[in-house]
Amino acid sequence: MSFPLSRGRRLRKSESIRRMVAETKVTADDLIAPLFVMEGKNKKEQIPSLPGYHCFTPDLLVKEANFFYRNGIKCILLFAKIPGNKKDNAGKEAVNPKGLMQTTVKAIKNAVPELCVMTDVALDPYSEFGHDGIVKGKEIDNDSTIKVLAEMSVSHAQAGADFVAPSDMMDGRVLKIREALEQSNFHHTGIMSYSAKYASGFYGPFRDALDSAPAFGDKKTYQMDFANAREAIREAQADVEEGADIVMVKPALPYLDVIAKVKEAVNVPVAAYSVSGEYAMVKAAAKNGWMDEDKAIIEILTGIKRAGADLIATYFAYDFLRLKK
Numbered sequence: 001m002s003f004p005l006s007r008g009r010r011l012r013k014s015e016s017i018r019r020m021v022a023e024t025k026v027t028a029d030d031l032i033a034p035l036f037v038m039e040g041k042n043k044k045e046q047i048p049s050l051p052g053y054h055c056f057t058p059d060l061l062v063k064e065a066n067f068f069y070r071n072g073i074k075c076i077l078l079f080a081k082i083p084g085n086k087k088d089n090a091g092k093e094a095v096n097p098k099g100l101m102q103t104t105v106k107a108i109k110n111a112v113p114e115l116c117v118m119t120d121v122a123l124d125p126y127s128e129f130g131h132d133g134i135v136k137g138k139e140i141d142n143d144s145t146i147k148v149l150a151e152m153s154v155s156h157a158q159a160g161a162d163f164v165a166p167s168d169m170m171d172g173r174v175l176k177i178r179e180a181l182e183q184s185n186f187h188h189t190g191i192m193s194y195s196a197k198y199a200s201g202f203y204g205p206f207r208d209a210l211d212s213a214p215a216f217g218d219k220k221t222y223q224m225d226f227a228n229a230r231e232a233i234r235e236a237q238a239d240v241e242e243g244a245d246i247v248m249v250k251p252a253l254p255y256l257d258v259i260a261k262v263k264e265a266v267n268v269p270v271a272a273y274s275v276s277g278e279y280a281m282v283k284a285a286a287k288n289g290w291m292d293e294d295k296a297i298i299e300i301l302t303g304i305k306r307a308g309a310d311l312i313a314t315y316f317a318y319d320f321l322r323l324k325k
Contacts, residue, residue: 202277
């Protein structure tokens with residue numbers, strides 16, 4: 001049917017009509033809120049490169065978790081900032097049942113039991129080298145690392161985590177984690193795997209938040225090459241076969257094509273992580289008057305969902321709740 005029988009503008013002429021026929025709608029149910037926890041009590045620290053975002057001590061972080069739950073975002077993704085004197089090359093603090101992550105998860109689940117709590121599983125916050133695994137020479141040793149990641153995941157499950165989220169990109173870690181959870185009778189603890197985590201330039205503010213930048217080299221030997229898309233499909237499919245319940249693409253905005261391809265290739269929910277650099281560049285542009293921040297936030301989140309993401313981990317979670325009031 002051609003013009004004038006067909007006029008696309010008929011479906012655009014008012015806000016009510018546009019909302020009625022919108023193909024993609026982002027709701028609070030789609031979002032995962034990242035939160036940062038540090039040691040101490042009754043303190044929060046502004047993260048300079050993440051304007052408006054803070055790192056909280058456990059008592060205040062419980063309140064933040066409850067804020068999200070009460071306002072409709074039912075899932076958080078928790079990251080721990082570990083002091084330098086507790087970092088090593090073995091992940092001892094990562095598996096400490098009385099460690100910061102483990103005690104914080106317990107506190108959150110005691111206060112807000114229905115909130116879905118996901119925990120970051122990787123060694124970079126705990127590593128004296130800032131790498132996601134155990135360092136041997138100048139190499140990141142895959143097989144010794146995944147043993148620690150499995151133990152770490154069980155400790156998170158014991159604390160009450162609903163999902164563990166391995167973000168390290170070691171080969172075979174999903175299978176090792178799933179086997180460890182099954183052997184420890186945590187049959188219902190889920191795995192959200194960072195299946196396609198790229199060696200990206202968009203992680204800078206996050207590394208500032210956790211003081212986890214690599215002390216040498218980079219992460220290109222284990223994180224993915226940003227030139228590759230078919231590789232992401234292989235990684236996601238492998239993780240599903242190894243027991244992942246949700247697969248993730250990270251970052252989100254520069255990899256919308258990858259999100260779409262992974263969505264077509266797997267039959268589990270697909271998450272995307274709208275990372276710290278994506279957040280920071282919008283905030284910086286808005287501060288300089290170069291962009292309408294509020295419009296950009298909704299457009300970005302909608303684009304990520306339109307590409308195929310079922311879930312979006314995003315630092316825009318606070319802004320989304322503000323805009324949707």
